[in-house]
Amino acid sequence: MELSGGEILIQFLKDEGVEYVFGYPGGAVLHIYDAIYGQEDVKHILVRHEQAATHAADGYARATGKPGVVLVTSGPGATNAVTGIATAHMDSIPMVIITGQVHASSIGSDAFQEVDSIGITRPCVKHNFLVKDINKLAETLKKAFYIATTGRPGPVVVDIPKDITDPKVKVPYEYPKSVSLRSYNPVVKGHPMQVKRAVDLITTAKRPMIYSGGGVVLSGAHKELTEFTRMLGFPITNTLMGLGAYPGQDKQFLGMLGMHGTYEANMAMHECDVLIAVGARFDDRVTGKIEQFCPTAKIIHIDIDPSSIAKTVKVDIPIVGDVKNVLQDLLTLLKETKERPDATALHKWWEQIERWRGADCLAYDRRSTLIKPQYVIEKLYEATHGEAYVTSDVGQHQMWAAQFYKFETPNHWINSGGLGTMGFGLPAAMGVKLGFPDATVACVTGEASIQMCIQELSTCMQYRLPIKIVNLNNRYLGMVRQWQEFFYEGRYSMSYMDALPDFVKLAEAYGHVGIRCESPSDVEPALKEALAQKDRLVFLDFITDQTENVYPMIEAGKGHHEMHLSPERELA
């Protein structure tokens, strides 16, 4: 089969099983768009800004586990995509981003819409390729998908100069079924010796703790994690990225840990004697002050990326491998051995944990006449039976969603943790909705974040994506305001946003439904109404208590035992 470069790209995407491409056309990719024209196999979603294309592909990837695919033009198309690429990179999300480039012969001449896309994206991709030879196009694309989806996943950019896609130049095409890269071979199987050592340590634990993260979601190892945790009867906490990998309502689950984690999770971290870290990267929002991190614990760390191990925290038993494999190996060994941790000690440990749990650290004022943001999330949880896909933006609303929506299954909580990118929520929800057209998809956002990609309301209209937007409108850059209240003596520098749009009218202007909600008693009916409108995007604008803060909170650089609960309930 003889095809042009543009046709090869589209044929390849078909052969690779790609369902959707999120993109935006421009000069350097016109040949490719011509190849897209009139075919139905690879569906192209036309966003309104390239940042949204990357977030949408990212949301699709996080929910489905399949790589997200993006197509943008050279220059401004590529630079607009960078925020989304960096977002995916920080959270290890598999994505392939095709960027158009000027003609190979013009590269380096400051040609029209030329930027060094390879150079600009290098620090925020897993890898990138500049295609220089049409005969290598298919092979390069295959490598890109392979690298993006294996090992520790991540975004891969393929930069394609315009002449490579010239419709007049046709070459033979065959789908490359396999790839081999001599310099890239991720280790997926844990070292048996290390696995054995881990079991030996686990079975001697008196105050054990499991700390699991995004790696479990990425690996699809939630079943193994749940079996492992239940078999041992150990307490477990999840990072922000790991929520849903262990059932959120289970007795053994202590909630999220870290800066805005629960009291019981953080205290159990501080006091444990054996910590089992599973696909988590000891981020500073999680560890707090390194010197005070798990001061009495021996640490086992399972991670597919050797560079995640001992990066910030020294560990005693590192295990490099895919968590799914390693957990299976651990389970096999645990089933063989008769050894079990001391039941009396474990029982005492649980008693201590229950006392911490008794602090009810997520309590908030339920009698307020103002809408409490926590209440909205609780009601959203109830109204969706805990089964919705929930995307979020960045700020206080993100933390409340993480704390109050008890995710039972993985891949349902879709948020930007590592980069913390405002503007992520809405486009990510579009990607999720395309991946799961029949599922309820809610986007929990704030009045500031939503405005960073508000233009996507138009895309939602074009493709009929009935997302439910839950805007926790506190008229503040709430998270910024909270820090200014705590650490800058209430000097609210630039955290109040005047002149907000009327979100109801705005939603209507885009052809959607808008509902404003100003009193607690309206919250539930509004949510029900929104969910009942199955085929419409509904923008719910909840006017919430302006000064509500996220608790508990550990100040940056403090230890896990130095938490603040809400002011009325400050710990001794």
Place this chain on the structure above:
Amino acid sequence: MRHIISLLLENESGALSRVAGLFSARGYNIEALTVAPTEDESLSRMTIVTNGSSEILEQIIKQLNKLVDVVKLMELTEGAHIERELALIKLDASGKNREEFKRLADIFRAGIVDVTTSSYVVELTGTVEKIDAFLDAIDKKFIIEVARSGVTGMARGERALRL
């Protein structure tokens, strides 16, 4: 601690900047970096001299291994090894120091590879310390320019960096 890392990397256009970018982005030191093609034209060999604690070295090695273009890597300073640097040193040899510089070059087993009535170019190969010692032995005002290659090296004996 000073460490020398040698690596084989794909002879691709972007490979060098990936390594350099990694060091600057993560705040690792580079004291010297040399790179050249090898007998296998698909590979380049790079030698990096860096400084840092053993924890930092561990991260550097892991991060380098993570780069898709890095095929193989060895920390030379982990075992017996040879390290060499080449320096070209142009000296003001117009005055009464002419003889003195000649003698000094002999002592260091250096060659004088360019001679004019007013200057010498001395070629010196050795460890970094040896070249430093040579330069220290000469009054700065007679040094016109210095070009140092940066360190390259190889493990002694059986240990070898090859595919």
